[in-house]
Amino acid sequence: MNTRLDPVLSRIDGDLDAALARLMEFLRIPSISTDPAYREDCTRAAEWLCADLRSLGAEAELCPTPGHPMVMGRIGSGAPHLLFYGHYDVQPVDPLDLWDHDPFAPVLEDRPAGTVIRGRGASDDKGQLMTFVEACRAWIAEHGTLPCTITFFFEGEEESGSPSLIPFMEANRDRLSADLALICDTTMVSPGVPSISSQLRGMLKDEFTLSGPSMDLHSGHYGGPALNPLREIAKLIASFHDETGRVTVEGFYEGVHEVPADQLAQWQSCGFDEADYLAHAGMTVSHGEQGYSTLEQQWARPTLEINGLWGGYQGPGTKTVIPAEAHCKITCRLVGDQDPDKIRAALRAHVEARLPVDAKVTWDLHLDGSPAAVMNTARPEFEAARQALSDEWNREAVFAGMGGSIPIAGYFTTILGLDSMLVGYADDDDRIHSPNEKYGLTNYHKGIRSWARILDAVSKG
Template identity: 75%
Template sequence: MALNEVLTEIDNGLDNAIDRLFELLRIRSISTDPAYKAETHEAAEWLVKELESLGFEAGLRETPGHPMVVAHHRGEGPRLLFYGHYDVQPVDPLELWKTPPFEPELQDTPNGKVIRGRGASDDKGQLMTFIEACRAWKAVNGELPGNLVIFLEGEEESGSPSLVPFMKENAEELTSDLALICDTSMVSPGVPSIAGSLRGMLKDEFTLHGPRIDLHSGHYGGPALNPLREISKIIASLHDEDGRVAVEGFYEGVHEVPAEQLEAWKTCGFDEKDYLQHAGMTVPHGEAGYSTLEQQWARPTLEINGLWGGYQGAGTKTVIPAEAHCKITCRLVGDMDPADIRQKIRKHIEDRLPVDARVTWDGNLDGTPTAVMDTSRPEFEAARQALSDEWSREAVIVGMGGSIPIGTFFKSILGMDAMLIGFANDDDAIHSPNEKYDVKSFHKGIRSWARILDRIAG
């Protein structure tokens, strides 16, 4: 397979690979904003052309939302599906960007060169590591490696409304022996990581209604029910003093981490102090009795993402608001059922409503269970060895605190395990101003995929 020659080709072609990534980064593919619908479509077209130029049978598949990109190379060996997404988050607040978000550039930092721009890390830079590995492979060997399916989505940053219907309608075409996902990060800089599990996700939102209209706080202050005061009491009741969720039955289906797994996590390269300092904290604030890694990877959460009501403008307005609003998300683990947890949370809140208050719920929010991969499969060890060779450091199999619905959908819809291997760092500022992707991550990410393909593509 001429692996050494492929790696040399990657090294020699790095500048051109960065130029191609810059082309893709300049396309403002913000999927959640209708104003960028045409440019999101343009990004999909750009990827189709790139994949076709490498010899893939590539096509743009229209959906009710943004298009999917699907490409095939039919070769020998196990069928491998690579997934990524080409859409990006909005750039607001724009005034906090130090450079224009869609004018990518190379910058020198104390930790080395970085690629700065929206989508550099999430997920255009990451998905291009796989495509560039395929490019170098073909340049050396004259053909693409193995039996590949490329599946690129354009709605990941806007809730993936078209994803499940598309997967169901095209299940036979997409189903493969193993999925490869490059939309994750390393547990610590320079420590190559394979995610073996993903926390699930539940979203909910409610409005607490009180008076018929906003009331004058002089005429009604005292007798009136204040929705902001009442919602604050309810929110405070969701956790106890030890950070444990106080909703009855919330922890049903949660399992303790096996002792051997906890021991492995202790040597995975995670730096708790650095992790906390990056977020401006000195100590963890989660569930007492569990380490920071356990809180992040293996324990469920109930978070308040938004809480508002009443007058929000400049100065004061002496009103008692008619409504107060709250957004909630939960990260789920083990066998927790999103629908069951939703019912329990709603009951907890509704049981605590005072007289003259009522609650309405957003009925359009979804939930996905946790995804646990079969890391005993030989492909996982082969990939781990390939990553260890490239990074000159033992690769580790870790949990993930985040929720990537596609990992769950590959399992539930297509019956596939997924191997999640990403090269982002926690300081990449994804979803935030000044997003970046280390050139080292991009370069070694390409080399890593070449090594992995050498071991598992057949």
């Protein structure tokens, strides 16, 4: 029996309806950061969080930025000092006609696998953020304080590129100083399998325009002699990969490391269901780099993806035109020690070396990149958290890779000198960024209980 923790867990169970009501109220605020029409709503979401933190007894403050405000709060005393990060902004809801109900009128929906909370932000990231806040609420309700010191740090621009984040962190280093950063914006490797992210892929964005004729041309007058940018850009895109799915850009794999055998063995036994993962996206086989498992492709291999391709006539019917331009958007997921700047230079050199006569390329000069991040899982807090998660979910928690990119983890290291621990309770099928986003009610409940256990475990030293 844990006389310190058990009353907190009982409080969480008894107050679940109230915790759910608070989340539903938060979800009703349409805090879409990328759309200026929702600027006041983003501020309203930040004010809601400030008020909620103050209800716990925290010193909470709305911190203005050139964009949407940050929220900072602090409560508790003693070691360790933990910095918890989340974001209150959400993705746009388009296409609205694919939603089964108003995205900002959240509902509970019974499904064969259990009840889910349906609404924009339920999983990314309001529901996840609130699991931690509710765990703190239960600790304070039972003991009058927390078992350690907590600084809350909530952002309102994560879904729109975080333009204010780095300047704010650099200007507030002292206020953000802590022993360890906690991030709850990740998924579990499989439903019911608690996971701590051990590595994140980095990200590189690029975009180019391929120009040919000086104007759009009549395909009867110029069809044949004219350079067609759409045809040429298709050739360029096809040149990025060989028949095995390997990227052909020279130097692309510099800094990529093979996964150690012991780590591969752990991944193979982590409960990941490849068939279910592929079926969720309407696929039957993996289409990635040959010679690597689906998990390796997702967590430990770099990618070069075409995210957008357009040019010429896009309207209904036919227009017999050879376009003057074609356009392409690219992202690369990076691993290991890959350098985003070197990858960008190599990618551009690859394209420019293959330009036909009379074609020219123009690159977007305002796109960014971030390297991959590897978590310091040797710290004792990681094993303490892993055991706490195992106790809550009644199965062994795993250290898992992650295919996505969370730049804040890297910023905590480079700007604040902090290690980060990423623990999330979302499922892969939560439809984040898509219509009908959802978050499992069990995940919300057990996520709160999980954070309560983690606070207990890491504060014992």
